[in-house]
Amino acid sequence: MYLKLAWRNIWRNKRRTLITLASIAFAVFFASITQSMQLGTYANMISNSVRFYTGYAQIHKSGYWEEKSLDNSFALPENITEVLAGNKSIAGMIPRVESFSLVAYGEKAKAAMLIGIDPMKENELTSLKKRLTKGQYLAGNENSLMMGQGLADYLNVSIGDTLALIGQGYHGINAVGKYHVKGIIETPIAAFNDQAIYLPLATAQFYFGMEDQVTSLAINVDDEAKLERLKAHINNQLGSDEYEVMTWREMMPELVQQIELDYVSGRIILFILYIIIGFGMFGTFLMMAKERTYEFGILVAIGMRRMRLKLLSLLELVMLSFGGVLLGVIISLPILTILHFNPIPISGEYAEVYKKFGIEPVLNFSISPVIFTDQATIILVLSLLLGIYPVWHIHRLRVVEAIRS
Structure with missing residues (x-):
C-alpha cells in the first residue's frame, strides 16, 4: 500500500519528477564515466607493467x-x-x-x-x-x-x-x-x-x-x-629460505603509490560532483515538502499518524532517487560497454606522455559492477540524509497553520 501511494504521489507533478530524474541520471552517467575511465586506466597500467614484464608474482633466489x-x-x-x-x-x-x-x-x-x-x-x-x-x-x-x-x-x-x-x-x-x-x-x-x-x-x-x-x-x-x-x-x-616469492605490488611500489594517489584525486572530484547533485536534490525535496504543506495538514487533521506520513514521504524520496540511478545506469552501461571493447586511441603530445610513464596510449574504460553499485550506494545515502528535512518538516507541522496555507 505504501509503495503504491508513494508511486502515485511521485507522478502527481510529472514535470518536477522528470526534471529530478534527469538531473540524477545525468549525475550518475557523468560519475560512472569518470570512475570507469579511472578504473580502466589503472587496469591498463597494471596490464602494461605487470602482465607485460614482472607477472603478477615472481619466484627468485633469495x-x-x-x-x-x-x-x-x-x-x-x-x-x-x-x-x-x-x-x-x-x-x-x-x-x-x-x-x-x-x-x-x-x-x-x-x-x-x-x-x-x-x-x-x-x-x-x-x-x-x-x-x-x-x-x-x-x-x-x-x-x-x-x-x-x-x-x-x-x-x-x-x-x-x-x-x-x-x-x-x-x-x-x-x-x-x-x-x-x-x-x-x-x-x-x-x-x-x-x-x-x-x-x-x-x-x-x-x-x-x-x-x-x-x-x-x-x-x-x-x-x-x-x-x-x-x-x-x-x-x-x-x-x-632459499627462494623468495614477491607479488607485483612488492616489486613495483611506485606504481601502487601512483594508482592510490590518482584514485584519491578522482574521489575528490566525485565528492564535489555529488555535493552539487545533493544541492539539486535538496532543492527538489524542499519544493515537494513546501508544496504539500496543505496536504500534510489535512492528512494529519483527519487522523493519519505522523510517523506513517514521514515513512511515506521518505519512501517517495528513495524511489525517486533510485529511479534516477536506474535511468543513469541504463544510459551509461551501453556506452561504457562500447568504450570498454573499443578503447579510444590517444595521439600527439598526450600519447608521448603516456609512453614516458610506460602506459599504452589508449583510453580504456572499465565495466566493473562496482562502478554502478557505488552510484546506487551514494545516491541512497544522499537521499536518506536529505530526507531528514521532509521528515523534520512533518514533525514540526502545525495543523491549523498548514490548512490555512
Missing part, C-alpha cells in the same frame, strides 16, 4: 631482487613446478633469464637488456607476438633475437642483420655471441623499446654460460584477489 646478478640465478627444482602446476589459481609459469650486455652493429653500440624467454609461454602472458612490427616471432632454440623498435632505430638495423653481443656471464665469465635479427617489436613501455633484446631461453642460457639456470619464474593468475593467498601457499609448499 637476495636476487636486492642484487640482480646472474650469480643469484637458480635451477628450477621439480618441487617448484609440481607445486605450481597443481594450483588452479595459476594461469601460467614463465621462466626467464635477465641481464645486460653491450650490443653492437657497424660503428654503433649501446647497452641493452637481454631477456631469455620461452617464446610460447611468454606469449601467453604478455601477448608479445602481437607487438611485432616487422619480421617473425621467435620459434624456439634458434640463434636469432627480437629487439625493441627504438633500439633498432638507434642501431639502424633491419630484419636479417647480425648483431654482436658482448657482456659478462655467470660467475664472471665472458659472454660473446652473434645473432640474427628475426623480429622487431614495439611495446607500450619506452624502456623496452629502447633497450630490450629477446633471445630464446636456451640460447640466452648458453650465451651467459648458465645451463638450466633462470633468474626468475614469473607467475600469471586469473584472479588477482587470490594473489596473497597464492603467495602464502607457495611459500608454505616450498618450505625453504
Whole structure:
C-alpha cells in the first residue's frame, strides 16, 4: 500500500519528477564515466607493467631482487613446478633469464637488456607476438633475437642483420655471441623499446654460460584477489629460505603509490560532483515538502499518524532517487560497454606522455559492477540524509497553520 501511494504521489507533478530524474541520471552517467575511465586506466597500467614484464608474482633466489646478478640465478627444482602446476589459481609459469650486455652493429653500440624467454609461454602472458612490427616471432632454440623498435632505430638495423653481443656471464665469465635479427617489436613501455633484446631461453642460457639456470619464474593468475593467498601457499609448499616469492605490488611500489594517489584525486572530484547533485536534490525535496504543506495538514487533521506520513514521504524520496540511478545506469552501461571493447586511441603530445610513464596510449574504460553499485550506494545515502528535512518538516507541522496555507 505504501509503495503504491508513494508511486502515485511521485507522478502527481510529472514535470518536477522528470526534471529530478534527469538531473540524477545525468549525475550518475557523468560519475560512472569518470570512475570507469579511472578504473580502466589503472587496469591498463597494471596490464602494461605487470602482465607485460614482472607477472603478477615472481619466484627468485633469495637476495636476487636486492642484487640482480646472474650469480643469484637458480635451477628450477621439480618441487617448484609440481607445486605450481597443481594450483588452479595459476594461469601460467614463465621462466626467464635477465641481464645486460653491450650490443653492437657497424660503428654503433649501446647497452641493452637481454631477456631469455620461452617464446610460447611468454606469449601467453604478455601477448608479445602481437607487438611485432616487422619480421617473425621467435620459434624456439634458434640463434636469432627480437629487439625493441627504438633500439633498432638507434642501431639502424633491419630484419636479417647480425648483431654482436658482448657482456659478462655467470660467475664472471665472458659472454660473446652473434645473432640474427628475426623480429622487431614495439611495446607500450619506452624502456623496452629502447633497450630490450629477446633471445630464446636456451640460447640466452648458453650465451651467459648458465645451463638450466633462470633468474626468475614469473607467475600469471586469473584472479588477482587470490594473489596473497597464492603467495602464502607457495611459500608454505616450498618450505625453504632459499627462494623468495614477491607479488607485483612488492616489486613495483611506485606504481601502487601512483594508482592510490590518482584514485584519491578522482574521489575528490566525485565528492564535489555529488555535493552539487545533493544541492539539486535538496532543492527538489524542499519544493515537494513546501508544496504539500496543505496536504500534510489535512492528512494529519483527519487522523493519519505522523510517523506513517514521514515513512511515506521518505519512501517517495528513495524511489525517486533510485529511479534516477536506474535511468543513469541504463544510459551509461551501453556506452561504457562500447568504450570498454573499443578503447579510444590517444595521439600527439598526450600519447608521448603516456609512453614516458610506460602506459599504452589508449583510453580504456572499465565495466566493473562496482562502478554502478557505488552510484546506487551514494545516491541512497544522499537521499536518506536529505530526507531528514521532509521528515523534520512533518514533525514540526502545525495543523491549523498548514490548512490555512
